[in-house]
Amino acid sequence: MKKESDFSAIDKIENSAENQPGDDFGTPEERESSQEVDFDRNTSALKELSKQTESQSALKGYNGPLSRLAKTGRLYMGSVLLSLVAAGCHSKVETKPASETTNKTTVHARQSEKGVSAEMQKMIKEAEDEVARGDDLKIEKEKQSKEREVVDTQPREIHSSVLKSEKQSKPLSIQESVRREIDEKMRKDAFNIAQRTGRDPYDVMRELHVGGTETENYKSRDSKDQRKLNYDEAYKDYRQSVDARVDEQLQKFQERRDIAESQQSKNMEKEELVRAREDILKENWQKTKQIEDETAKALRGYLNIPVTEFEDGSISLNINVIDRKTGKTVQKEYKIGHENFEKIKRFIASAQRENPGLSEQELQQERRITEKVLAQMLINIGHEIEPKKIEKHEE
């Protein structure tokens, strides 16, 4: 029984080990309990640590929960933090503040720290290099790739008008600039090929597989061809409308010129007429002057020539005048009413009276003037008596 019990005891242990694989740290319940205790202990230590960190933060005036400070720290320390914890673990100064024990760290700890340091330095170096280099390397690689593509295929181009559709709302990176520059060159080349061969440039681009996103866009942009056709049509219409407007303007201009020429011709005719009229007037004036001269001559003998006086006070007298119609000198009899005759007499008397002290020559000159005025007065106020009447009157 005893043996059996020993064996059975061993079996029990083995069975127990089989049922609870992994370790010899007691039953699951025991281990669970031990885990809980350890975890609680570590959790409280962590809580205490966090409390200290928060109190330090409060003392320094960095208000805010630990998580916030930690989050900010993790932003730039993220991947190094684990190494830092490891370094802290290897240090043999666990029981003393780090400030006092930094110099007393063991070789092992120092080596570990050096590892961390090296990692951090490496990260910083990489960061610096990355910032310094920027994207130069990537750009250069991409540029070389593009250039190879240009050499391998044919020069390609996408029409520059396409670029206009690309809204450049933000500044382009160097990489993007280079890409666009290359694309632009390729587009130009494709268009040159298209011009030389008389083919559609977009077809050429598709065939040449002009690189970049643009090409992909073009491949799926059959509507672009249609748009181009529409554009051509619109441009044609526009040209036609412009031509029509130009023709219309030219026609109007011609019409205006014709009118101006016609007006000029009319003006010239008018001028001719005016000149002719002036000539006539001049001639008339000369004739009138001649008439006046003749009348004056006739009147020169007014004081001597017989004047027939009538009972009503009017007079009649014969004056040689030039006929306006025929231009011949004829003797005409003029009858002047009483009132007008009185006026004439007063005029003559006045003329004689006002010039009493004049010399003979001056008197004659004055007399001629008087005669001229008188002649004009007679012509204006006198009534020409028809020859028949005169004849009857004489009879």
Added chain:
Amino acid sequence: MKNNKIEKQQIIDNLKLSSLTPSQQDKIIKGLMDNIAARINMAVLDNLSSDEKKEFFKVLKSKKKSSVLKFLNKKIENFSDLAEKISVQTVSEFKK
């Protein structure tokens, strides 16, 4: 990744966390990392002037780790040593 595993195991061994479940271990290590991160951040703020702090927050906003580290390395002498010193101190306080 491999390094991380080794480091994590070292931490577990050193802090005697092997009795804990992986999840519990992770919780404790994460808590330690948070404390170290917070303390380093405080030390950084201690070492910067008010203008530099403003600049620091601007760089932080860019969320570019490389830029932040470059900035700190430029403004704080031996920044990596400072970070290590704080780590050692924090872990030692935890072990107390």
